[in-house]
Amino acid sequence: MNRPFPTDPVIRQLIVQAKRAQFSRRSVMSGAGLGAAALTLVACASGETEAPSPAKDNSASDKTLNWANWAAYIDEDDNGDYPTLLAFEEQTGIKVNYDVAVDDNNTYYGKVKDQLALGQDIGADLVCLTDWMVNRLIRFGYVQELDLASIPNSKNLTTSLQNPDFDPGRKYSLPWQGGFAGICWNKEKVPGGLTSVSDLWDPSLKGRVGVLSEMRDTIGLIMLENGVDISADWTADDFNAAIDVFTKQVDDGQIRNIKGNSYLEDLKSEDTLAAICWSGDITVINAEAGDKWEFAIPTNGATLWNDNFVIPIGSARKSNAEELINYYYQPEVAAEVAAWVNYITPVDGAKDAAMAIDPELAENQLIFPNEETLSNAFIFRGLDGQEESEYNAAFQAVLLGS
Amino acid sequence: MAFTAFSTGTATEQGPRKSSRIALLLLLPGVLYLMLFFLVPLVSLVITSLQAPLELGDIGQYQAAFRWENYATVIGQYGEQILRSFLYALLATIFALLFSYPLAYFIGVKARPWPLLQNLMLVLVIAPFFISFLLRTLAWKQILSDESPIVTGLKALSLLAPDAYITGTPIAVVFGLTYNFIPFMTLPLYAALERLDTRYLEAGSDLYAKPFTTFRTVTLALSMPGIVSGVLLTFIPAAGDYVNASRQFLGGSGTAMMGNVIESNFLVSLNYPAAASLSIILMAAILVLVTAYVRRSGTEDLL
Known part of the structure; x- marks a missing residue:
């Protein structure tokens, strides 16, 4: 590291020459590199404003589903399993990979936005994100339109959440918890x-x-x-x-x-x-x-606020995802989840179902708010x-x- | 010695011209790696930093442009945070040096007769690396929290005002930076001091130098390479650190450093040009400061 410079003048001269040659070679190469890199970048940058198109649905042949969600946001038993999800897998034969991949709307968006813009698979077929982020995803065309006919239970969605300003008629998103x-x-x-x-x-x-x-x-x-x-x-x-x-x-x-x-x-x-x-x-x-x-x-x-199910544009398992949403919109299932996560369920009838599990829980205004409580709660436009x-x-x- | 030097000299005399192609070939992977993972991102960063917002565009939508004003804007807007980053990094480097020098001196010089003790102490310096840096910082946040024994104790001794606190203040951030970078300072210092020939110290006292003069002219001078590399290893990452000063860890809204500003602009505000120009400013400022420092301390050969 700290080698002394040789004293012999001839050798010194040689070293100086060698260094100069090295330098010019390096600078020529970096110059070429810069040019090439700039060209590739320009090529990448063009044509990026178009909205991506949805991926083809392979659900019929591919019975799997990747669901990205927040931590402690689904019912969990002592073994670390998710009872409602196990029941879903048994009923439908769809293998669900539940991934606690979201810990912040912004960081999750930062992670997947480039793939979304290109219409690529982001490794999740179903994601739960907050209203304002869903608003952004819908604006950019990053999510697939839901086929509400294949989610018949969506009729159980509570009235006050049916027409949010970012998604009137709930064409792209359905609430998970709030x-x-x-x-x-x-x-x-x-x-x-x-x-x-x-x-x-x-x-x-x-x-x-x-x-x-x-x-x-x-x-x-x-x-x-x-x-x-x-x-x-x-x-x-x-x-x-x-x-x-x-x-x-x-x-x-x-x-x-x-x-x-x-x-x-x-x-x-x-x-x-x-x-x-x-x-x-x-x-x-x-x-x-x-x-x-x-x-x-x-x-x-x-x-x-609500966190909403959305199907990312690059997902090839849309029908599987819709089947899962439909399952969680059954009042009994929704009540089971609500009893564990302590957030507000958007499913009408879940309160009655919760009565059967635990009457005290059903009276908790923070989980099953009544009209009076809800009249004092406002959604940020x-x-x-x-x-x-x-x-x-x-x-x-x-x-x-x- | 002279013999071997001579023999290798003759061997390489015919070597270079023949092997220059092979040498280039051997260089190729390294050059390709640098181009792909350093040069391309750097160029893309520069291009991003010059982008302009898309007209009537949505959040995070920018187009290629040559808007050098981006740099002026961020310096105007975040000048305070930029200066703060370097101030905190400088303070942390000084404190780390003051703490590490005696420690490294003890391990490298005083503990020489007891190799076991020497190794044990080195392990103690390195041991914190076995635990994640984030966890250690979070642990300090707990230790320094308002109701912790340290803070309540300081208040009981009237060393801290009754409504004062430590987390979220510059003190906590500089403390965190110092703590986290101490091993990076200690190890190079140890490596330099471990080679210190104590006979020079004896010679110094034989020549009637005061202990302080011996320290200044012999020990300090011989450990200079260690000090320089320790300072560089501490200052550079500390200036760009965004964990200690983050609101989630030891900082508050008044302690944001450049890393935090870049993070917020990149992840939350989606202002990519601002984040990119700040990154380039950080890089350039560190390069200038480090070059000036190395020049002054007369160890250009280190670079």
């Missing part, structure tokens, strides 16, 4: 509890407040607190007013933790004493780490491409402190 984003707090440290989002800005909680890094939940709740109906046609001013509130609370050090799924760690370690959080999680951590936390729907309303870019950038700027 939930509320509301407020929660540590009952021991905040004995008084909270009732509204503004209570999070109380000076006594300074530096101990957490919010979600999901724009539509955090900004959605602040907008609701400001009296804006997030489902209606609100304007950029309404959004910016909420961003201002958010920025002020972050800059003042009132809000300390802004996270995705990992916010539960902060609740457990008590870095966070009060937070904006997801309904199903609180049931789970109360069961895991002692009954310490309480969830509430803020007085001005909670946000309501769909954004168009321009709005999505602009609002995302504004929200990320706060998260990065810029």
Whole structure:
């Protein structure tokens, strides 16, 4: 590494010459490389805006199905098996490969977007993603149209979810599970509890407040607190007013933790004493780490979101996927899943089915909300491409402190 | 020695012209590898960094262009995060050096009479690598959390204000960076100090040099290659690190470094040109800083 340069002048001269020759050869080669690389890239870049076309359906001969979903999002027994899925395999003979491949809408999208754009198989025939991401996938033509005739049970879909603005008539997507984003707090440290989002800005909680890094939940709740109906046609001013509130609370050090799924760690370690959080999680951590936390729907309303089944454009097993969706839209099956995952099922009749399993569960407003609860929960309206870019950038700027 | 040097010299005298083709052939896999996995991505990064948004396009839709303003925009928008990255990396490098030097000196020089102790201590330095870097960082997040014994203890001793906290602050991030890169600093220092000839130190004291002067003129000078490689191995990855400063780990919204800005622009905002130009700025800045540093410390041969 550190060899001394030879002292003999002749040898020195030779080395210098050799180095020069090496250098020019290298630079010539890299020049050629650059040119070739640029050409390939230009070739790749052309013709990318066309929407891909759906893959041919081979379901009749290929009785398999790959389902990508989030962690802890299906009923699981002590052996790590999924009872409802085993029953489905037995009934239909379709072998399901259930893959916990989604841990974040954005990272999952980042992983598969190039294949989707080319109409290639992404290794999943069925994926469950959140409303806004499904909105984007539909806009880009990255998902296949569902044949609702082969999903007769889709008639069980609850009325309020039948015509979301991103997919009127549910032609491309059907909900899997949903939930509320509301407020929660540590009952021991905040004995008084909270009732509204503004209570999070109380000076006594300074530096101990957490919010979600999901724009539509955090900004959605602040907008609701400001009296804006997030489902209606609100304007950029309404959004910016909420961003201002958010920025002020972050800059003042009132809000300390802004996270995705990992916010539960902060609740457990008590870095966070009060937070904006997801309904199903609180049931789970109360069961895991002692009954310490309480969830509430803020007085001005909670946000309501759903994760939806979609069939990626490159999947060659569309009928198998539809068969699985149809299976999970039976009220009895939906109730079984809901009892385990603690999220809201979109299937009508599941509540009655749940009565048979556990009456107390059926009364839980966070799993089987009644009309009154639902009337205070709002779905963040769909954004168009321009709005999505602009609002995302504004929200990320706060998260990065810029 | 002179004999063998002479004999190899004569052997290679006729060698070069004959074997130059073979040498080129042997180089080929390496050159191809570099072209495919370094040059092509680099060119694609440069092209991406110059893209312009598609007119009336959706989120994440860009077209080929020559928009060099992208660079000015990101520097204007994220100047603070860029400077912060280098500041944190510099602090972490200094702390790691201050911590590692005595450690490496002890293992490499003082513990020489006890090889077993030497090996044991080396294993202790390397052992953390057996556990994932992410898990170790998460563990620190727990250790430094608000209700942890460390934080409550510091508060009880009035060393920390009652409403103060550690996670999510620059202190936690610099601490995490320092902790995670200490082995990268210690090992090259150890390798340099282990070869230190202690007779030079004796000579120094025989010539009436104070211990500090001996240290400065002999030990430090001889361990310079170790310091340089340790500093490079720590500073370069630390400046681009996005785990420690991330909000999911030890950082908060006020500690974002360049890696976090790139991640957010790439994955969430889908602003690929901004992410690409930031990556190139990071690369160029590190290259300039490292070159200046190596020049100054007079060890060009290392590169």
